[in-house]
Amino acid sequence: MNDMNMKHHMWMWFHTSIGDTVLFDFWTVNSVGGMILSCALVFLMGVCFEGIKFLRWRVEVSKALTPPTSMTMRYVDKLRSSHHLIQTFLFGIQIVVSYLLMLVFMTFSIWLEIFKEKKAKMDMPMMKMYFHFRIKEYILFKEWLPNSTTGYIFSCIAIVFIAIVYESIRYARAVAFKHAKENQPCCAADLVRGNGNSTSTHRSVPGAEPPECYCGTNDMQVKHSIFHNSTLAKKNLLNRYHFLQTAMYFIQAYMGYSLMMVAMTYNVPICFSLLFGHVLGFLFLAPLLSFHEHEKVGDCCS
Template identity: 30%
Template sequence: MSHSHTHHVHPTTSSAITDHHGTNMTPPEQGHGDHMMMMQMTFYFGCKNVELLFAGLVINTPGEMVGACIGVFLLAAFYEGLKIGREVLLRRNQVNVRYNSMPVPGADGTVLMETHKTVGQRMLSLAHFLQTFLHIIQVVVSYFLMLVFMTYNGYLCIAVAAGAGFGYFLFSWKKAVVVDITEHCH
């Protein structure tokens, strides 16, 4: 009488499985081709079999890792520049500046006029469509950087952090904080 042995391998189980007779069985390799890609769950420094964002983009040599780190560094710097660039564009394209005066009772019973400034932009304008498009790019790039960091590869994580720092250093000095001295709620 023949026994049919069917085994299901769960991704979190070990690579060797024991059947109900106590025999060690090695499951067939799963994944892409003849190798299995396991997601790393702790920080590590390595240059072999590092899958980066896409199934076909696998780093296997130190040279490839250096290239990937340079690309990730530039992507993180671009992200910081994009954030500041969007703020600059928003300030340039603000329209509908209105000054509204409101009567406010004074301390001695007199009526004072207080002025408030309202700034906005039109919803159906080229500037708003550009801001929307740039926002989409910013969100996608931010998720890519998050996923790169989630590889837990120390080299790539350092590249993300260093690129973000470099981008901030390069672009943030243009970020002006404007304080309206007539504004009472800071």
């Protein structure tokens, strides 16, 4: 099939042009109103994705607060348990929504504008779907197109720097999480009084995740602490740490998806630069975090 006559083509840089098709052949918007509606639908998909993650956490918390029927469970019993089936169902929905969001991002449309059909230029380097070593490669933006070896080398260095910044943002989020937890009043009171077995248990297990801060002393009080002091509580939604985390999470998610698109150039030196930046950032920042703190600030690409 002649590429010049294709109904749709895939962009290789971020753009605000119109002409993209989102997910399905019938999802084509040729008006401003249609673009706004498409952005709203994608926004709801993102909210749904985060809501499913939160719901899976609530299900896990409910299980942890339910007294076990026996000390040990067979694999078959775990496999058939209602908790496992619910988590499997929610996980399946989460995976579907996450892949749909990834495919939406692959349109490279900044505003998700759906544009009219355009013909590809003959001098535009076509996207290779296999690993290669060419120098002339679009990187995220139309203007970012190395045309010489020097420009290509500086592009690789820039990608290393971007990956390091991405890891630094993850570290900053972990520090903000830790600082917010240390400033919780009940945790400070428990440490002063020496109350709670969870705190002493944490001290005795090197590298263990800091315990959740629950002021209650029995299961009912713990449940009240979890479900009424959740992220939906007004005091948490208006908390300055929450606003900071939200801003950093937006930057982290956008950079994570962007770095994923960089990897999809299939350009070997560029991909190695990307990996080197991640590893270099991890090398210097990981010793400052515990394993659980590092995993807590992960996203779609980490």
